[in-house]
Amino acid sequence: MAGGVIVTFDVQAIRKQFPILSRAVHGKPLVYFDNAASAQKPDVVIDAMAGAMRNSYANVHRGLHTLANETTQAYETARGAVRRLINAASPDEIVFTKGGTEAINIVAAGLGASIKPGDEIVLSIMEHHSNIVPWHFLRERNGAVLKWVDTLADGSLDMVSLAKQLSPRTKMLALTHMSNVLGTVPDVKAAIAMAHEAGAQVLLDGCQAVVNLSVDVRDLDADFYVGTGHKLYGPTGIGFLYGKRERLEALPPFEGGGEMIETVSRDRVTYNAAPHRFEAGTPPIVEAIGLGAAIGWLEAQDRQAIHVHKQALLTRATEALRGVNGLRLHGTAAGKGPVLAFSIDGAHPHDLAQILDRQGVAIRAGHHCAQPLMSHLGVSATARASFALYNTEEEIDRFAEALSKARHMLS
Numbered sequence: 281m282a283g284g285v286i287v288t289f290d291v292q293a294i295r296k297q298f299p300i301l302s303r304a305v306h307g308k309p310l311v312y313f314d315n316a317a318s319a320q321k322p323d324v325v326i327d328a329m330a331g332a333m334r335n336s337y338a339n340v341h342r343g344l345h346t347l348a349n350e351t352t353q354a355y356e357t358a359r360g361a362v363r364r365l366i367n368a369a370s371p372d373e374i375v376f377t378k379g380g381t382e383a384i385n386i387v388a389a390g391l392g393a394s395i396k397p398g399d400e401i402v403l404s405i406m407e408h409h410s411n412i413v414p415w416h417f418l419r420e421r422n423g424a425v426l427k428w429v430d431t432l433a434d435g436s437l438d439m440v441s442l443a444k445q446l447s448p449r450t451k452m453l454a455l456t457h458m459s460n461v462l463g464t465v466p467d468v469k470a471a472i473a474m475a476h477e478a479g480a481q482v483l484l485d486g487c488q489a490v491v492n493l494s495v496d497v498r499d500l501d502a503d504f505y506v507g508t509g510h511k512l513y514g515p516t517g518i519g520f521l522y523g524k525r526e527r528l529e530a531l532p533p534f535e536g537g538g539e540m541i542e543t544v545s546r547d548r549v550t551y552n553a554a555p556h557r558f559e560a561g562t563p564p565i566v567e568a569i570g571l572g573a574a575i576g577w578l579e580a581q582d583r584q585a586i587h588v589h590k591q592a593l594l595t596r597a598t599e600a601l602r603g604v605n606g607l608r609l610h611g612t613a614a615g616k617g618p619v620l621a622f623s624i625d626g627a628h629p630h631d632l633a634q635i636l637d638r639q640g641v642a643i644r645a646g647h648h649c650a651q652p653l654m655s656h657l658g659v660s661a662t663a664r665a666s667f668a669l670y671n672t673e674e675e676i677d678r679f680a681e682a683l684s685k686a687r688h689m690l691s
């Protein structure tokens with residue numbers, strides 16, 4: 281039972297599929313609460329990657345031999361899995377990238393070709409640096425103006441401020457679908473409608489959202505949507521960029537090299553169609569196959585039960601933290617995801633994280649690549665615990681105990 285809801289989800293059966301969860305840290309069973317930074321990997325993902333290298337490996341798209349064809353098929357099957365995950369209309373709208381960061385850079389650099397001084401990019405104050413710095417490049421290089429949308433006291437997106445910041449000069453609204461610090465899930469559908477009304481395109485940073493929400497890019501009407509593999513129980517080195525077909529077609533290529541061309545001569549080059557136009561060189565083949573396996577594995581789980589489970593963990597942890605003297609929670613908006621950022625009077629987050637680590641509890645401390653948000657909150661860093669489907673209520677209790685020990689040690 282959790283908060284009156286009967287959870288049918290078998291967390292112990294899930295845990296058995298993640299080999300790392302059985303290890304100890306400093307002689308204590310590991311409690312891994314750094315999932316918003318990167319999640320652990322189930323056997324299916326590890327096996328899919330090892331299997332790809334053991335049994336059927338070659339470069340993709342180039343060969344006329346069996347291994348090349350099999351590997352190409354596995355790679356394209358993974359693209360199909362990403363399509364399903366976000367309900368894109370076609371796999372051709374999915375570009376494999378090396379992560380969320382690269383995906384945003386592809387869009388910002390491509391848009392940069394047409395940005396003129398005074399054109400505006402609207403961002404929220406809770407964006408990750410990956411969804412800020414590529415737009416700063418357009419400010420530095422093209423004279424674009426960055427306009428910022430604030431959050432309200434509970435960490436929700438200020439829709440009134442959004443309406444004020446959008447203008448006929450807005451070229452792009454770049455917005456998180458879930459904050460990696462506050463856990464806030466903005467009403468992105470309404471924000472997209474407002475931006476479209478103003479004539480702007482919208483990029484959603486879904487790096488945190490794809491693992492925690494059910495995403496439908498067509499229902500949202502997003503122009504671009506970005507996700508990353510390593511937070512989705514998949515490997516590092518792989519992410520994706522979704523773009524509506526006509527948006528990707530209008531975007532100039534990012535990197536030049538093999539695979540992204542149609543023809544190359546001494547005087548001229550013509551480009552391949554999307555998505556290959558954005559996948560120059562040998563792509564992260566094994567990583568894409570691993571991501572496909574992670575998505576397939578997630579699809580086989582009861583995602584509604586997972587959601588209920590993670591929300592129960594969030595509720596229990598929130599209640600536990602509210603009991604800690606001098607603790608301030610950052611982000612309490614309704615419908616938030618399973619991320620808890622907090623500060624404790626007189627305790628530096630780095631010290632907290634180190635003391636917790638000695639007790640086997642892994643949390644993150646720092647600015648979380650969100651310095652504009654940190655200054656908005658009036659802090660330079662926070663501690664952060666973030667939960668995944670394999671975490672348990674007992675682990676929350678161990679975390680709360682460890683935290684109260686740390687508090688006493690530091691006060």
Ligand SMILES: Cc1ncc(COP(=O)(O)O)c(C=O)c1O
Nearest residue numbers: 379380381408410460487488508
């Ligand atoms: C909200 C958000 N956006 C973007 C990123 C960057 O993604 P990647 O690590 O795949 O480049 C992260 C990762 O921490 C994130 O949390």
